[in-house]
Amino acid sequence: MNKKLKIIIASSLAFLGTIFPAKISHAQTEETIIRRELIFVGIREDAYWFGSRNEDGKRTGYCRDIAYALAERLSANQLDPIRVRFVTSTVQSRWDMVTSGRVDLECGPNTISAEREEKYGVNFSAPFFITATQVLAQRGRKEEDVNAGNAMVGVIRNTSTEMDLKSTYPEEQIENKFLTEQQGVKALLDGEISGFASDGTLLLGIAETMNFDMEKDYTFITINQENGRPFCAGYGFILPGGEENSSWQRYVNDFLANNKKAQRIQRKWLVDDLSENSQMLYDACTQE
Incomplete structure (x- = not known):
């Protein structure tokens, strides 16, 4: 590594x-x-x-x-x-x-x-540093909806993640009102959205600070391009x-x-x- x-x-x-x-x-x-x-x-x-x-x-x-x-x-x-x-x-x-x-x-x-x-x-x-776009979602039905592109997914407006999301999800299923990752993850917890998209490493940091149970309750879903590769980001x-x-x-x-x-x-x-x-x-x- x-x-x-x-x-x-x-x-x-x-x-x-x-x-x-x-x-x-x-x-x-x-x-x-x-x-x-x-x-x-x-x-x-x-x-x-x-x-x-x-x-x-x-x-x-x-x-x-x-x-x-x-x-x-x-x-x-x-x-x-x-x-x-x-x-x-x-x-x-x-x-x-x-x-x-x-x-x-x-x-x-x-x-x-x-x-x-x-x-x-x-x-x-x-x-x-290098990471890629992912969606944080609850396991189970909501995870299935996010994977199928049938869920409401949140994202911070005017970011590269929003551009990635728009290339894979219908625009009507993207909620871009959020100013920070923390706001988006809270909306996920409150059930306002089914998933929240950002760079995977940032989502992991928030999940750790909020003591999410990633083995039982939540999961990361990687968004891929048409060629099957993730939307990568070099910081x-x-x-x-x-x-x-x-x-x-x-x-x-x-x-x-x-x-x-x-x-x-x-x-x-x-x-x-x-x-x-x-x-x-x-x-x-x-x-x-």
Whole structure:
């Protein structure tokens, strides 16, 4: 698993630079960060493993740890260390936070796509994680209805998951009023919908925090494309666009691929304790 993931990330560095052209102009490069001795990082509070709050209300997750590691890397050969300032992001606000210059990068479960770069005027980093779209549903009759495409399935509006769902379900059976995964899962518990769609890893995180019995009461249903493969998602940092920021994109990509501390943080949060479901999705998405 570790070796395969490293290969995916390493090979993506050169590839992403060719398929994702720069779009907008913001001079939020590593030189700017070093000059102000401060890096602004957008981070979620509702994405288990990536960005959340623990019982003491403190930030925890991959994105918190990787932000401090990146600041440490930027501090090399500097007289004073680079400080980190977190700004809470959401599914809806993450794009504007980067394009407006409020943050130098946003870290979270952000699905990489050229269409999103074009639409929002941003660049993505190389991927640091791979998962796929799934539906969380109750076992039994509702599971059968979801599998048959005869159920009402919830999803967060204006996400890549919604696009995946629309390619497989009738539009009248998609409820996209939700702003967060937590809202959608609550609607599932209350019986308002028969399933809720999101990236499988995010759904698993919510299921664990809500103590779902995945062996008895609930299950994950993988949505497949016409070719039989799942709708896979590679997660990347959201970075400012613009040619003057291409060096920042290369810097971040090199850090993700080659920095030993960054690799240890990735293994800690996203590799070593990978669940059976997440492993299955990873294998399906990386097979040739």
